[in-house]
Amino acid sequence: MEGLKVWRLSSSISRPSSFRQLFGLGSSSCLILRCSDGGAATTSNTRLPSRNLRSSTSTSTSDREAVRAIRLKKVEQLRSKGLEPYAYKWDRSHSARELQEIYENLNNGEELDSESHHVSIAGRIVARRAFGKLAFLTLRDQTGTIQLYCEKERLLNDQFEHLKTLVDIGDILGASGSIKRTEKGELSVKVDSFAVLTKSLLPLPDKFHGLTDIDKRYRQRYVDMIANPEVADIFRKRAKIVREIRKTVESQGFVEVETPVLQGAAGGAEARPFLTYHNSLGRDLYLRIATELHLKRMLVGGFEKVYEIGRIFRNEGISTRHNPEFTTIEMYEAYSDYQTMMNIAEEIVTRCALAVHGKLTIDYQGVEIHLERPWRRETMHNLVEEVTGIDFTELGNDLKVAKDVILKALGVGLDIKDKFSIESCPSLGHLLNEVFEIFVEPKLLQPTFVLDYPMEISPLAKPHRRIISS
Incomplete structure (x- = not known):
């Protein structure tokens, strides 16, 4: 076998x-x-800039703690108003992608306000804009994004004020309402009511312009997915x-x-x-x-x-x-x-x-x-000979001689690490594999x-x- x-x-x-x-x-x-x-x-291998590293890290941590303290106060405010900022459940009728597909042909400026077009969605708020008695929020779930169109007159009680003062980018919201496409062509849910389902205590990375710190992207993949949905x-x-x-x-x-x-x-x-x-x-x-x-x-x-x-x-x-x-x-x-x-x-x-x-x-x-x-199916010996011109079957059994031949023929331009790897090989088999990994592997672009x-x-x-x- x-x-x-x-x-x-x-x-x-x-x-x-x-x-x-x-x-x-x-x-x-x-x-x-x-x-x-x-x-x-x-x-x-990731190296962060050393210049002012301690100062910038301290400032960043201080800013995050300040934001967290503010948002914790908002959690208390929501609870004082009888609203639970960490909900148990939300009945969602559609995903963002489903709404985009169902209402793909809705004309600009058209609104569907009947009961049959009443929808309920949920997701994370990733952007927001407020203009007096009107606010626009971008909601994203795992399928895509959709806009929330919020009018003060349409929302009950103090919900519009809650939206402006207690809802932050990064919060997870549930919203229900009718379907509307704005004059600029943006499919929207015209919100009748909403609820904070999960209050975010920390801001999204880099103000939602994307997470670029490579080290953080690997160590906190969940943050990476929020900032870079792709x-x-x-x-x-x-x-x-x-x-x-x-x-x-x-x-x-x-x-x-x-x-x-x-x-x-x-x-x-x-x-x-x-x-x-x-x-x-x-x-x-x-x-x-x-x-x-x-x-x-x-x-x-x-x-x-x-x-x-x-x-x-x-x-x-x-x-x-x-x-x-x-x-x-x-x-x-x-x-x-x-x-x-x-x-x-x-x-x-x-x-x-x-x-x-x-x-x-x-x-x-x-x-x-x-x-x-x-x-393609090919032996390691043949692939090494094809790329380097060296036939390992002709090198004999003397490991030192084989290393000298390899370094003389291929050593020009090799970095210190690769030269050391070749010199450290304990056998001819290891030497063949080392030459293969250094010189052949990078050239094998097609399945082999x-x-x-x-x-x-x-x-x-x-x-x-x-x-x-x-």
């Missing part, structure tokens, strides 16, 4: 410098897809991808299982584990670094096709491209080899692309990526299966049936 390591799906907002979603084959009977969950990703689309696409993966593999007879996250030994990969302590058992346990070993035990127990979508934890580097916790989709099938797994990988990715984009040609950072099958990884970097892999060193 031979294996496959496939595709990294990023839900992170960051964009790598090149399309490094390439495919690599080892040799165990499995398919592995790594999915980076940007919900917790952080970056160690970010939520990444999460929705990721959900579609995971759903399509399940549909694809289960249509081929695979059974989904769950294996232990806490393990007595960290196995199935080469990685540094997180260590924890189990009080009842009185022993150390590790957060898993792979699902491999327990899935293989499922095969031993009699299952012939199993897979798991599972969380993995590796106590290693952290950046916008590497997260200490991430998701893998790992599959095992009896009586098959890596040729079968490559076919399954093609099927999964093409079906996911169709589910998300509706086509197999995707524009990525100005480059057209073609996902039509079949994809990379075959015959060296044995030194393929733990638990079965030796190649024909090539001894792979």
Whole structure:
């Protein structure tokens, strides 16, 4: 049984410098897809300006606390008027997108005031303008935005004054009323009544002009989604991808299982584990670094096709491209080899692309990526020779000589970090992989299966049936 390591799906907002979603084959009977969950990703490379950093941070914190104190007073004012600023429920009849679609053909200046066109919506206030006895608020829910058209004469009691003095940008409101399209063409809900459903205690980032602090965008993804609503689309696409993966593999007879996250030994990969302590058992346990070993035990127990979508934890580097916790989709099938797994990988990715984009040609950072099958299949040795001109099979078994040849041929222009990585390689297999990662990976723009990884970097892999060193 031979294996496959496939595709990294990023839900992170960051964009790598090149399309490094390439495919690599080892040799165990499995398919592995790594999915980076940007919900917790952080970056160690982000550097905030050091100039006046302490002063600006202190001022920012002071401003936030002042705003919070003011809004807490508004919470008290609402409660003193018998209004609960944190509601239990709101009956919503439509989403913003539904209203935009239903009343797409409503003419400018036209109003529908009958009972059949009375609607109820809810969402976050992201903008507001007030002109005497008239106020306009932009309400956004998860589907889009719509305008609230608020007239003093139309609202009961002191609601208009409450709207002007107690409602802030960032609050979540429920509103009901009729449908109107303004003279300027803005579809609006002409508000009869409203209620504060959740009072926001802090202002939206950067006065709703967008959250630009990269570090904060990764550490507070919920704030990022408020300030940059397009970010939520990444999460929705990721959900579609995971759903399509399940549909694809289960249509081929695979059974989904769950294996232990806490393990007595960290196995199935080469990685540094997180260590924890189990009080009842009185022993150390590790957060898993792979699902491999327990899935293989499922095969031993009699299952012939199993897979798991599972969380993995590796106590290693952290950046916008590497997260200490991430998701893998790992599959095992009896009586098959890596040729079968490559076919399954093609099927999964093409079906996911169709589910998300509706086509197999995707524009990525100005480059057209073609996902039509079949994809290119090439060995790591051949790809390295193709890009660098160096045939590793002719370098012999002397590691020092091989390093000297590599650095002499490719060392010009290499940065210190890459030179050190090459010089630190403990074996020819590691050296081949290092050259591949530095020189070949950035050039692999189209879907490519990379075959015959060296044995030194393929733990638990079965030796190649024909090539001894792979």
